[in-house]
Amino acid sequence: MAEVRLSNLSKSFGATKALSDVTMTIPDGAFVVLLGPTGAGKTTTLRLIAGLDRPDAGDVQIAGASVLGDTPAQRDVAMVFQQYSLYPHMSVRDNLAFPLRSPVLNLPEAEIDRQINAVAGVLRISHKLDNKATQLSGGEMQRVSIGRALVRNPRIYLMDEPLSSLDAKLRAELRIELKRIHAEMGATFLYVTHDQIEAMTMATHVGVLDAGRLVQFGTPRDIYDNPHNIYVATRLGQPRINILPATAFGQAPQTAAHIGLRPEHIAVGDGQAATIRRVERLGDQTRLHLVMGSHDLITLTDAHTSHSAGETVHIRPANPLWFDAAGQRIA
């Protein structure tokens, strides 16, 4: 377990800048989630920490010492790849044993067996241990690849969308399981995901990346409540935040160009008239799709609301976020 510190990291692949000037500290025992669209530099960050790529500039420190001169094996990190990368010529058991049999660890076979069985139980792949790695479903492969990271006790776990190809039920279970491992072992995680629920529920810190730059770093609550700009505001929140011209509801701060309204930040009752285009009943909540003038909005309302499509309601902002013309938050 160790603190990981990235200072002014930059990396280009040919003409594309994958990462520019990223500085971030992953505290010891933290669960840091990286958010951002494809190409934002999430995977590159993991690979630079693991030592699979060299940064063009900047430094990576683990436990206070620069690791730039170290091989991946010397860095003592575990990584779950997005494409599973199970060794296809080995059985599931041998895949899980592979890191434990490495020259660095070289554990006795009895100990290896014990650890494999423990991890296989947690990930529910005990019955598949003697299968070939290629005879598994996508979800099973992903679990084995998570297992290959978890059998070790590295200084940091790097995970690249590890739950993306699992079904919803298993994903929810493993989310809790990973969180439990994090809490019990005090392990440090750097976790890449697209999934907002994973980010909000598992993270102690969230880093939002955009086009290779770290736009904001903070607690999930902070990222959600106080986004620095429109981009960050749109990364979290389901349904997405409504972005409208600043004057859509009348007066606005002077430099404001946009008003951002999370669905729960629209009060229904008085204010501007809007027409309900569609009512989505999700059971625990109901979403109203509104048309206000030329703008579309989505808001949440009571699960048992009596509203129906075609009706007119009156809405006003409650707790709005204001952004300037460049998308930066001003209030």
Next chain:
Amino acid sequence: MSAYSITEPTLRAKWVAGSIVVLYALITLLPLVWIVLTGFKTPPDSISYPPKVIFSPSMEGYVNLFTTRSRIAADDLAALPPPETWYDQIVRDRDMVIVGPSKFGERFLNSVIIGFGSTALSIILGTLAAYAFSRFRVPLKDDLLFFILSTRMMPPIAVAIPIFLMYRSLGLSDTHLGMILLYTGVNISLAVWLLKGFIDEIPREYEEAALIDGYTRFQAFRKVVLPQAATGIASTAIFCLIFAWNEYAFAVLLTSGTAQTAPPFIPTIIGVGGQDWPAVGAGVTLFLLPVMIFTILLRKHLLRGITFGAVRK
């Protein structure tokens, strides 16, 4: 209803395709069958006209292949004790006695040593080079690869005279090492190019995973890349072995005694005491066996290997 399907051939199409394959196989296999049959004929049968397809088989060719014999006078022959073995009997029926073993066994062993030795060396060097070309940023990579391939753009025998002179002054003429090095030199370009194609197909993620799992680059190569390149290695080995095994021109030029391989030796059988076609047939038949067995053993890989290499991106 018989709907036209592009995936299921009709019965007639199957028959036509099958017949063509059988016909082609017959045409290509006929010389092979003939040489195998010749090995079991008696010398008169082997040159009879019209050629005999039905004949009573004899081991005379094989006996002649492995022995040197000497003709003796009928009186002396009668004075000898009765033959001890069936092959003594065969030889005596021709008014001859066995005076010793022939060189065939030695030459055959030379072929095995040189053929498999150069194949092993080609594969080891080729795999390492192909891996480096596939994974590392090698300066002038494309030029080097082209240069390696360009060694195959002329017939190897075109450089026979320089090699002959070089080998003579280096003391490599008529040595096993010399022939192994020569065949490795010819095969290495094929090995590098074929194997690079196979290694390119193995995603880098496996090695990266192994690096993170605590292994060095070389250990990752050995434990993760090599097992997955087995198919490519097997098919490349077959191609290398077939070349080294069948090579004739250099073998004639550079070997005469200790390191002579079977190909230059087999034709010399013809000259000993008349045209001994059965012995030649026997020699060729035995000569075919190692490559055939090697290929059958690796057949599964070979089939996949050929298509695999051919349909790359």
